[in-house]
Amino acid sequence: MLLSVRDLIVEFYTYRGIVHALNGVSFDLDKGEVLGLAGETGSGKSVTAFSIQRLLPANAKIVSGKIVFDGVDLLELSEEKMREIRGQRIATIFQDPHTYLNPVFKIERQFLDVLKYNDPEIKALENKKEAERIAFEKAVEMLKKVKMPAPERVLKMYPHELSGGMKQRVLLAMAYSLTPDLIIADEATTALDVTIQAQVLEIMKELQKEKNLSVLLITHDLGVIAENCQKAAIMYAGRVVEIGDVKKVLISPKHPYTQGLLKALPRTDKEVELVGIPGTVPDLVNPPTGCAFNLRCPYAKEICRTKVPPYTLEEGSTVACYLYGGK
Numbered sequence: 393m394l395l396s397v398r399d400l401i402v403e404f405y406t407y408r409g410i411v412h413a414l415n416g417v418s419f420d421l422d423k424g425e426v427l428g429l430a431g432e433t434g435s436g437k438s439v440t441a442f443s444i445q446r447l448l449p450a451n452a453k454i455v456s457g458k459i460v461f462d463g464v465d466l467l468e469l470s471e472e473k474m475r476e477i478r479g480q481r482i483a484t485i486f487q488d489p490h491t492y493l494n495p496v497f498k499i500e501r502q503f504l505d506v507l508k509y510n511d512p513e514i515k516a517l518e519n520k521k522e523a524e525r526i527a528f529e530k531a532v533e534m535l536k537k538v539k540m541p542a543p544e545r546v547l548k549m550y551p552h553e554l555s556g557g558m559k560q561r562v563l564l565a566m567a568y569s570l571t572p573d574l575i576i577a578d579e580a581t582t583a584l585d586v587t588i589q590a591q592v593l594e595i596m597k598e599l600q601k602e603k604n605l606s607v608l609l610i611t612h613d614l615g616v617i618a619e620n621c622q623k624a625a626i627m628y629a630g631r632v633v634e635i636g637d638v639k640k641v642l643i644s645p646k647h648p649y650t651q652g653l654l655k656a657l658p659r660t661d662k663e664v665e666l667v668g669i670p671g672t673v674p675d676l677v678n679p680p681t682g683c684a685f686n687l688r689c690p691y692a693k694e695i696c697r698t699k700v701p702p703y704t705l706e707e708g709s710t711v712a713c714y715l716y717g718g719k
């Protein structure tokens with residue numbers, strides 16, 4: 393097991409009151425595994441990613457839970473140790489590459505800084521010129537790996553001279569250059585047009601296989617999960633409500649929410665009527681008691697409105713729903 397998140401509870405303190413963003417998130421990720429995390433907007437996907445990196449904003453608090461990475465609870469680490477983990481072992485790629493590239497510096501400067509501060513081999517070199525030369529070579533090599541055209545020229549450019557897809561490739565190259573054990577990609581390809589998105593996902597897949605990396609792939613696009621992940625986790629109102637083998641979850645979903653998500657998805661293989669999930673996602677300042685999905689669920693019964701459903705194993709998937717057990 394590389395990453396094990398257990399009963400993670402995160403709150404935000406806002407002028408509206410306390411936002412109960414994560415309400416007991418649990419999932420495991422093995423070495424070399426790609427886990428897709430899906431769910432409607434506001435379900436807590438990004439807050440989960442930020443919690444793992446311990447990069448939550450100042451108004452948030454991890455109330456309880458564990459995030460065990462390679463045997464160590466990240467929530468117990470000093471900030472200094474956490475910085476090392478962030479730089480070298482867990483890399484994150486976000487949706488909006490502009491935010492993570494500084495517009496006033498050329499790509500070369502930003503890429504070399506990442507390597508000089510985080511790559512142990514380059515960091516250890518006393519001769520600064522030599523360190524710079526090796527870092528440059530490594531940057532070029534990594535840009536070639538992400539199939540960047542003319543990498544030497546790209547390194548001399550400013551971020552605004554690159555397209556969205558090129559910027560995302562630069563960030564991918566930076567993230568993978570440190571050979572992390574875990575990559576968290578939070579809607580990393582959502583802003584790209586479909587053909588570029590497919591290329592970037594293909595590159596991510598190749599790099600993942602080459603180094604046997606673990607990937608937490610966050611997306612609201614179930615098609616992306618079907619094509620790129622071995623396991624799928626579905627989040628609703630700050631909790632994973634179903635997790636299992638990707639084929640099982642997407643072909644024979646167990647949780648009424650997962651079933652609803654799939655019914656709302658356009659199909660090209662057969663003609664089916666699209667049915668949206670009635671109602672809206674609950675306000676997490678005032679979440680419903682019991683199962684958070686109970687106000688929208690066609691099968692809700694009395695217990696659903698009062699007690700949070702425990703996890704049950706159902707045909708290989710883990711589901712939080714009273715239809716499959718729990719009292």
Ligand SMILES: Nc1ncnc2c1ncn2[C@@H]1O[C@H](COP(=O)(O)OP(=O)(O)OP(=O)(O)O)[C@@H](O)[C@H]1O
Pocket residue numbers: 404405406411413431432433434435436437438439440449451612676
């Ligand atoms: N800085 C913040 N202050 C207050 N509440 C926040 C903050 N960031 C997130 N939240 C709340 O936490 C909950 C989870 O948000 P999160 O960003 O994780 O959703 P998400 O699943 O990533 O959605 P999306 O698909 O839109 O990216 C939401 O209710 C959101 O309003």
Ligand code: SF4
Pocket residue numbers: 647648649683684685686687689690691692693696701712713714715
């Ligand atoms: S626990 Fe109850 S309300 Fe929640 S999804 Fe299952 S049947 Fe529906």
Ligand SMILES: [Mg+2]
Pocket residue numbers: 437438439578579
């Ligand atoms: Mg998000």
